[in-house]
Amino acid sequence: MTQPAATQTRIPFLDLAAMHDEVADALDAVWRDVVGSSAFIGGEHVERFEREWAAHLGRRHAVGVANGTDALELALRALGISAGAEVVLPANTFIATAEAIVAVGAKPIFVDVRPDTLLADAAGVEAALTSRTEAIIAVHLFGQPVDMDALMSVARRHGLPVVEDAAQAHGARWGERRAGAFGDVACFSFYPGKNLGAMGDGGAVVTDDAALAERVRSLGNHGRAAGSGQVHHIVGRNSRLDELQAAVLSAKLPRLDAWVDGRRAAAARYREVLASSPVEAVAEAPGAESSHHLFVVRAGNRDDLRSALAAQGIATGIHYQIPCHLQPAYSVYGHERLPVAEQAAAEIVSLPMFPHLVDEQVDRVGAALADLATAPEVLHAR
Numbered sequence: 001m002t003q004p005a006a007t008q009t010r011i012p013f014l015d016l017a018a019m020h021d022e023v024a025d026a027l028d029a030v031w032r033d034v035v036g037s038s039a040f041i042g043g044e045h046v047e048r049f050e051r052e053w054a055a056h057l058g059r060r061h062a063v064g065v066a067n068g069t070d071a072l073e074l075a076l077r078a079l080g081i082s083a084g085a086e087v088v089l090p091a092n093t094f095i096a097t098a099e100a101i102v103a104v105g106a107k108p109i110f111v112d113v114r115p116d117t118l119l120a121d122a123a124g125v126e127a128a129l130t131s132r133t134e135a136i137i138a139v140h141l142f143g144q145p146v147d148m149d150a151l152m153s154v155a156r157r158h159g160l161p162v163v164e165d166a167a168q169a170h171g172a173r174w175g176e177r178r179a180g181a182f183g184d185v186a187c188f189s190f191y192p193g194k195n196l197g198a199m200g201d202g203g204a205v206v207t208d209d210a211a212l213a214e215r216v217r218s219l220g221n222h223g224r225a226a227g228s229g230q231v232h233h234i235v236g237r238n239s240r241l242d243e244l245q246a247a248v249l250s251a252k253l254p255r256l257d258a259w260v261d262g263r264r265a266a267a268a269r270y271r272e273v274l275a276s277s278p279v280e281a282v283a284e285a286p287g288a289e290s291s292h293h294l295f296v297v298r299a300g301n302r303d304d305l306r307s308a309l310a311a312q313g314i315a316t317g318i319h320y321q322i323p324c325h326l327q328p329a330y331s332v333y334g335h336e337r338l339p340v341a342e343q344a345a346a347e348i349v350s351l352p353m354f355p356h357l358v359d360e361q362v363d364r365v366g367a368a369l370a371d372l373a374t375a376p377e378v379l380h381a382r
């Protein structure tokens with residue numbers, strides 16, 4: 001049996017401090033640089049990070065925006081998605097994916113997901129296409145990339161653009177390429193808790209299409225064209241990555257791959273220790289190299305499992321409790337039941353996951369779950 005919580009340290013859900021310690025000097029320099037320059041919006045740090053982020057992904061263009069939700073909305077707007085058009089997305093994603101579709105006046109078409117990976121696959125997406133579909137959003141949920149070869153070939157066959165929601169997939173790969181390198185356009189969030197996080201909000205849109213990148217930049221900068229000053233060519237808005245956030249991201253980017261390796265090692269250890277417990281980890285498809293943003297397991301009685309872990313000082317989360325098509329604000333778009341996403345929403349638990357999670361911590365989570373195996377009414381294998 002594991003020790004009672006009182007004698008053990010807590011295991012947090014996410015520990016950002018250990019990452020910040022590794023780049024502490026660079027972060028100090030950032031603060032001095034940006035304050036010293038007195039340039040906070042639009043400047044060398046944003047330009048530099050945009051170049052670095054595009055290069056990291058093997059893409060031609062990256063445009064910094066205010067957050068990941070704006071990245072999705074501006075990408076759809078720049079693609080020219082028309083009012084009343086349909087945009088296909090998985091039912092189980094963070095609500096922002098659906099928000100962006102509604103924000104441009106389009107209709108979200110929620111599709112069900114695969115029971116093993118909890119990702120929408122190409123066949124599921126294709127079945128949801130109609131003559132009104134104008135785009136497909138692929139969500140690399142939990143950091144696991146969608147099969148982008150299959151999805152891009154469906155999209156090409158139907159002449160539809162693909163937007164990647166890669167907000168959880170910094171550092172993930174599908175085959176040889178990074179998540180975010182496949183779609184007509186890909187969107188990232190740098191919310192502090194993401195794999196590459198700012199110290200506030202931030203986001204980016206990446207693409208190989210220069211005209212599309214320029215439209216996103218203009219939309220996020222009040223409709224100005226490059227160098228157009230006070231001439232506003234289109235009706236835009238304000239959505240910009242600021243200098244301080246860009247400089248923080250540049251300071252952290254050199255560590256990203258090592259941090260994802262840390263997550264990967266923790267995930268591998270989880271899979272070992274969970275083999276002797278009655279919970280089941282969400283599967284990783286061959287060809288997918290997850291960024292392990294979240295490590296998600298399924299259990300028959302999720303709430304009891306969470307309480308048992310909490311009693312041992314182990315923090316957990318749920319991503320997400322209610323699938324988008326059942327959210328009150330979205331029920332007007334809701335139609336049929338999506339049984340896989342609905343059942344998963346009732347069973348999923350996200351275990352602690354961060355780059356510096358050590359073996360002993362993973363083992364403690366595993367031991368706590370193994371203890372539950374002796375209480376089958378608390379947990380039953382699916």
Ligand SMILES: *Cc1c(COP(=O)(O)O)cnc(C)c1O
Nearest residue numbers: 067068069094096167168189191
């Ligand atoms: C975090 C997230 C977003 C939104 O990003 P913000 O920067 O918080 O606006 C969008 N989609 C997914 C899948 C996310 O996890």
